[in-house]
Structures are given as C-alpha cells and as structure tokens.
Amino acid sequence: MSDLAIIENGAMVVEDGRIAAVGPASRVENLSLAKGARELNVQGRVVMPGFVDCHTHLLYGAPRLEDFSMRLAGKDYEQIARSGGGILSTMHRVRTMTLARLKAQAQRELRRMAECGTTTVEAKSGYALEARGELRCLRILKSLDGDPIGVCPTFLGAHAVPPECEGRPDAWIDHLIENVLPAVAAKKLAWFVDVYCDRNAFSLPQARRYLGAAQRFGFGLRIHAAQFEDLGAAALAVEMGARSADHLEHLNRASIPMLGRSQTTAVLLPGSVFFLGGLKYAPARALIEAGAAVALASDYNPGTSPVWNMQMILSLACTQMRMTSAEAVTAATVNGAHVLGIANRAGTLEAGKQADFLVLDASDYREICYYFGANLVALTVKSGKILRRAAEGESHGKTSG
C-alpha cells in the first residue's frame, strides 16, 4: 500500500475515455496523437487517479440537522430517536418523497463528490425498509450511474428493522430473502448485498442466514462489522468470502491476523467516528501491518457521516489513524476499486483503464492529506470528460487546452 509508483514529469494519452498510454513524458510524448487531440498542460501539478468511494448511503432525502442539534445539546441516541429523529426519520422521508426530489438530492451529492475528486461511488439502499421503496431506491441509483460519476448499487435492505417488524428482526430477514432479494436479483438492481451486523441491528446468525441467501443469488457480499460492538461479523465476512468488512472500530484485536490473511478488504470509515466525537478509530496500523488490504470510504450518510469530500477522509486517516499519505491514497483509489470488483478498469492510471483522474492544485500528492477541510482538486476527469473546472478567481494557474 506504500508504493505509489510516482512518475515525475509524466504524460498520459486518453482516447475514447480510456488511458491509451501513460509514463514519462519523454516516452509518451513521442506517440503520434490522433488528429485534433487536445492537450492539457498541467505542469507542476499532481495528476492522480480519481477516488473510488466504496461505502456510501447516498440516497437519504435530506440532512438530519435536528438530530445534530440535539446531540450537541447533550441528547443521546435513544432520546433523539424518541424525539422523532434517527434512522427512522430518514426512513419516513425516503418512503414519502417523490422520485424526482429523491433523485435531485442524490444528483446534488454526486456533483459535490465529483468536485472533490470522486469518480466512482458505491451507493447503498436501506432507508426505505419496505420492498417497493427499496426497489425504487435501487432503480434511482441505477439511473444515476454516469451522471456525472460511476455509481455501483448495493442492496442494504438489512440496514435496520422497520417499524412493521419491530421486535421481530427474523421476520424482516425472512421477508427480504423470500420477497426482495429475488426481485433485486431478477432485475439486476444491485451488485452487492450488505447487512448491518451489530448490537441494535442484526445478530450474527441473522447475518449469516441472510448473506447465505444473497450468495445463492450470486451477489457479492459486504458486511457492516463491529462499528459499536464486535459480534463476530468480521470473521463471518472472511468465512463467507465477503468482499469487505466495513467499519471495524470495535474489532477484537484477535481478529486482526485473520483479516490480514484473508481476501476480504477492511473498509475503514473514519468520517463517522469523527462526526460522533472521535472516540475510537479503527485499528488501521495494526490491520496494515497484519497484511490486510485496507480501503477508505466516506460512509456518506445524514446521521453519522455528512462528508462527501474524500480528501477529508484521507486527512482523517493520516492524522487520526496514523496511516501514511501513500497508504491513504492507495486505500481510497485502487483498494476501493478492488472492493467493488472494478480494479481492472479503475483505481490506478494504467493503459487500458478508464481515464478517471484528478489534477490537483498541488505539486506534491501529500498535500491532499496534509491540508484538511480543503478541496485541492482543480479538475476532475471521468472517462476522459472534464467534470469540474476551477472556479473563476481561484488561486491556481490556468491550464491550457
């Protein structure tokens, strides 16, 4: 994760949205360019792969500002829920909002992400918690793919127990297995199936049973594991060959070597730890030292991680979890792509891959970790198309093109 293979004085040729060549300028510039090719001179700046944000709850309707105010005033999770806040308030909103408004909310967030350098985002359902609403959300996510960035949909019907099944989580799992998973599979509405296995969510046996069914439908598996308590979900992820175990703030130390030996990626989400007060970050260093593949993602959601800027996640990873800048960049690009099964076409700048890249207002890549709360992305390019131009009056020099 520490080797970024940086090319000083590099050049890249993009054709039809893909990288045709990349390497030292002295070699690449000798290639004869297609007639009418456009040149982008970004001398003195960093060019790097776009971020692959592999864990978000993109489609949520509206921010939860009242919850935020109540928490700052000292109210706890239970008090907020009793006042009508929490995940069920988002559920009510998502169930009742028009498709057009829900879609507009997600589109706004996708543009914000693109401005901050994300070129591919995973997005989960999980706020409707009823069959029709979940399918509607997945259809919206599918319709947003490429508008303007890539969207990989994950079905998270097992996010929480809906009020209709209160106290009967197994009934909701049964319903998902019998009625919803088949529809999601038949209509190819999701790439992955995810389950929230934690106290106040689903138990380990429920998660095992549910993911087993998802696997039989051919879905890749994801697990929300050990965010608040380690119920053994990370071990389950390894056992079932899940693509990832996500969160891991309360992972038992004894489980670290197991993840290190596995093919399951540890997806760390420091944004939610920060937003909830910064008490306990996931053991990033120990995981990396045990040989685990670590990815970083925003966990973008209205309750615990209202952050769309992956550069902020990199700063959190470095300053709060002691990842190096190089490890953070790897975790937020190619390792995220690996989780999503798209590392063959995204996550690095290599010939044949999608031309998903960033031009930074920086001469050293470490600046994106070092400067925090900032957006150093001057240009975001997705499949060869420029999505973000620097604002008028911004400080960096002009690119020619």
Add this chain to the structure above:
Amino acid sequence: MSDLAIIENGAMVVEDGRIAAVGPASRVENLSLAKGARELNVQGRVVMPGFVDCHTHLLYGAPRLEDFSMRLAGKDYEQIARSGGGILSTMHRVRTMTLARLKAQAQRELRRMAECGTTTVEAKSGYALEARGELRCLRILKSLDGDPIGVCPTFLGAHAVPPECEGRPDAWIDHLIENVLPAVAAKKLAWFVDVYCDRNAFSLPQARRYLGAAQRFGFGLRIHAAQFEDLGAAALAVEMGARSADHLEHLNRASIPMLGRSQTTAVLLPGSVFFLGGLKYAPARALIEAGAAVALASDYNPGTSPVWNMQMILSLACTQMRMTSAEAVTAATVNGAHVLGIANRAGTLEAGKQADFLVLDASDYREICYYFGANLVALTVKSGKILRRAAEGESHGKTSG
C-alpha cells in the same frame, strides 16, 4: 453566544461597501434603491457575516510535508527537529525567500481563505526571528490588507528563541524590547503584540516583562497560553487586560471562572489539536458556561494547523468540543472581530458595518457545521465586492444580478 437573531425572508441594501439597511424583506425592499443598483437574488439560501479568523500564522513560505511524513511514521517533535524540520526549518525558509515569493505564498492563502468565507484575517509574524526579517514580514502583511480580504497584523517576534540566542531566551526578549518593538511601533506595522508562553517557549516572567513593554508602546496584547502546559499565561492575560488568551488546551480548570469574569476572549484553535492527533481539545463548554467570550480561529500554520477553511473549524468546534452551531458561528464572526477590536465595523450584518458577507449553498446555517470537509460558500462578498463566484458546473442554482 447562542442568539443569532436570524431574519427569515430578509433583505439587505449595500452602498459604498457598507450595509445601508438590513431586515425583513417586507421592510427593506420598500427603501428606494440608488439608480443602477444591482440586485442579487439569493432566495432559499443563507446569508451570514464573513468569518473573522483572529489567529493565523499566514506567512510561512511553504508547507512542511516532510515533518508531516515523519510524524505519521512515528517520529516525535524532537526527532523531527533534529532531522532539520520544525519551526526552525520554516524560519530558515522565511529568512531566505525573496519578498516576491513570500508575498505570493500569502496571497494564495488569502484567496483560498476568501473562497471558504473568511473576510478578515489576523496574521502574525514570527517565522523570521531576526529584527530585519520580522519587520519585512510585517510590511508584507500590511501590503496585503484588502487583497482581497482584510489583514490585521500581529507582531510575534516572541514566537520561539532563534538559534542566535539558543539557551538565552531573556537575551532575545531584551533584543525585542530594545530594538524591534520600537521600530514596529514607530512604523505602525502591527496592531497587536503576541507571545508564546509555554514549555519549550517563553516563561511566565519573560512573557510578563515583554508584554509590559509592548503595552507601554500602546499595542494590544495577545498570548499563546496553555497549548501544552498551563504556566499561568491565561491568568497573565486577564491581569494585563490582554485582548485574548489563545489555545487553552491544557488550561487548569481553576482558571476557567477567572476567564469567565474577564474581558479577555478565549480564542480556541481546534485545528491544531486535530492535526496533532486529536487528544485534548480546549474546554469550550466549561468556558462558555462560565460566561467567557469564546472565539474560534484556524491557527493556520504549516506545522500544526494547515487549514484555511473556517467552516472546518466550526465542524471541529461542534463535533469535538460540543459547541452548538449558533455558538460556533458567533465565535467565528463577531467574537473574532471583538478580539481584533473591529466589532464596530465587522462580524455582524448591521447597518453601518462593512458589507462583509457570505451566501451559502445551504438553506439552514447549521449545514456549515454539519457537513464537514466541505465548502458551502457560494459567494464571498468583501466590502460590497464579490470575491468568489461558484465554479461552473457546481450544484447550486444561479443567482441573478
């Protein structure tokens, strides 16, 4: 600090860079406007005062990326200093950089601050640590005032002991009092004099002696107090009627009531705590509850707080120090202006004050605290002049005007 006096459906009239009227639209829109007045329709958005960032080390030459890498690799402060890093590396750079390059660095940062909503910034000298170099830095800061935002210069010659006086801090204090303070005063190069009173910096008696001299020259006083250890500097600030005691992470609890009763503002700098790993934030809640005026600032500097975005500071204040959104806004606007002695013309939107305001890509002011790592400023207006326009392709609607 909790009462923001929010006007729903408000309007504001700006003339000659000042606020001519502000209030409910029903009343303000009846005023006859000057011929040719330009209208900015920002319906559905928040308009708020620009940030007054009252504590920065703006002029530093270049980022300290090697220090950052060493720290992430587990090196401590002493090891970094021995490898040629730390404050003395910035000192060598600032002493030897050309005026043009130093000025260009600061101008770039001022534009970045403006884009993120800061309309007035305090900026300290303190990286040259020799008479001529300190005066040069203060002249640069003076020349930057209004380009594009307001710059209030502070003389921080007593930032560290320069190598020429190693082991003889009193000799450096003597030199400052005898040779530098008179020149700064004669040429009116600074509004305030600041001293870093902490372990590894200046002692309480040294700070007292130095600030006494500064006071006789008529300067307002600032003190870096209790960042790493409480030497009694906050009490000294109160005793001497300093405008502020800054940092306070390690303030003795017993000193809180004293600050609460005083006219000295507690300037809290959560950016540096975050960047250094987030171990111990200043006791914001206890200070507010004791009646202290609390201001928030970026502490922008290359060693411990590389953050120019005051919105990030507000997010830190809320999520890590449990300030409310309203308190954070007050602390970052009018309380910052109070520290700088400019509350009569900045920090709030009132008739007669400078038209320093922001238009947010948000419909609720709390969003600037809630979304973190983001820049929700669509427009920054300084003395009636628009400094930042939203980038092309950004998500918010167009303003007419």
